[in-house]
Amino acid sequence: xxxxxxxxxxxxxxxxxxxxxxxxxxxxxxxxxxxxxxxxxxxxxxxxxxxxxxxxxxxxxxxxxxxxxxxxxxxxxxxxxxxxxxxxxxxxxxxxxxxxxxxxxxxxxxxxxxxxxxxxxxxxxxxxxxxxxxxxxxxxxxxxxxxxxxxxxxxxxxxxxxxxxxxxxxxxxxxxxxxxxxxxxxxxxxxxxxxxxxxxxxxxxxxxxxxxxxxxxxxxxxxxxxxxxxxxxxxxxxxxxxxxxxxxxxxxxxxxxxxxxxxxxxxxxxxxxxxxxxxxxxxxxxxxxxxxxxxxxxxxxxxxxxxxxxxxxxxxxxxxxxx
Numbered sequence: 001x002x003x004x005x006x007x008x009x010x011x012x013x014x015x016x017x018x019x020x021x022x023x024x025x026x027x028x029x030x031x032x033x034x035x036x037x038x039x040x041x042x043x044x045x046x047x048x049x050x051x052x053x054x055x056x057x058x059x060x061x062x063x064x065x066x067x068x069x070x071x072x073x074x075x076x077x078x079x080x081x082x083x084x085x086x087x088x089x090x091x092x093x094x095x096x097x098x099x100x101x102x103x104x105x106x107x108x109x110x111x112x113x114x115x116x117x118x119x120x121x122x123x124x125x126x127x128x129x130x131x132x133x134x135x136x137x138x139x140x141x142x143x144x145x146x147x148x149x150x151x152x153x154x155x156x157x158x159x160x161x162x163x164x165x166x167x168x169x170x171x172x173x174x175x176x177x178x179x180x181x182x183x184x185x186x187x188x189x190x191x192x193x194x195x196x197x198x199x200x201x202x203x204x205x206x207x208x209x210x211x212x213x214x215x216x217x218x219x220x221x222x223x224x225x226x227x228x229x230x231x232x233x234x235x236x237x238x239x240x241x242x243x244x245x246x247x248x249x250x251x252x253x254x255x256x257x258x259x260x261x262x263x264x265x266x267x268x269x270x271x272x273x274x275x276x277x278x279x280x281x282x283x284x285x286x287x288x289x290x291x292x293x294x295x296x297x298x299x300x301x302x303x304x305x306x307x308x309x310x311x312x313x314x315x316x317x318x319x320x321x322x323x
Contacts, residue, residue, distance in 0.1 A: 006156040012118040015235045016210040035200020036112035044068045053252045055102040058259040062169040076195035077188050078110035090115030092142040097154050100231040100256045107145050108232045113197045120233040211243035220248035227253045227275040240276035276317045
């Protein structure tokens with residue numbers, strides 16, 4: 001994508017519409033979980049010390065683990081920045097242009113917690129189809145959160161503020177100051193680690209229903225640990241890598257630039273119970289077992305050729321079919 005091309009923006013909530021309206025039993029949504037902040041608060045109250053997100057970047061060797069409490073601190077600081085520093089209010093829009101990364105989950109949760117409309121650039125966004133979604137030229141973002149290496153490709157987007165993230169290990173700052181661009185690594189830390197979420201906007205009830213329906217379809221429980229490689233600009237990343245685990249009380253193991261050769265060992269050391277990842281991105285690795293693949297398929301968990309784990313105990317998840 002060239003700097004002159006304008007990426008297509010869509011509401012993250014719109015990616016999940018099929019899941020929120022699918023046929024099936026209506027999930028029971030408590031008043032305290034009517035919005036995303038309530039769903040997150042319920043997970044936090046249930047088991048604050050247990051890991052919520054474990055993050056790997058196999059290109060750098062980075063591994064970070066966040067309890068629900070620690071992750072909540074990051075979400076609260078970011079939400080406070082959105083409101084106090086950027087001056088955003090419920091109903092305003094933010095854009096997110098980030099790869100599969102724990103900070104992408106933080107910013108998405110913070111935006112929804114603050115009652116904002118979160119827009120993303122779909123993974124299949126093509127400059128030639130920019131007119132098929134909300135028109136970027138007329139979509140004025142309150143803020144754009146973008147990876148440092150994507151600043152050029154998102155330059156045509158209209159935003160009141162641009163916040164760049166280096167995504168380097170240990171929350172490193174940008175490689176160099178950029179005029180007119182805020183550095184997330186320096187802006188967020190001073191903010192408070194408690195955030196009073198406003199009442200959830202009505203559309204978030206659909207997000208909660210999508211989360212709960214997907215968690216039920218996958219039979220997720222609090223004991224599950226789900227490996228995901230998808231970013232939060234896809235339905236897979238939003239549901240499998242964030243919302244469904246929150247609804248079930250499960251844990252997320254998010255892997256960026258996954259090394260397929262680590263899968264068997266990672267499944268064992270991280271006690272992975274399920275994986276949501278395109279198998280072409282995972283590949284066939286040492287330890288593949290045709291018998292395990294057959295057992296998985298017989299169990300109805302989307303068994304595929306080239307099963308990447310040496311045990312059928314790790315099941316492959318796919319988004320439920322809707323419509």
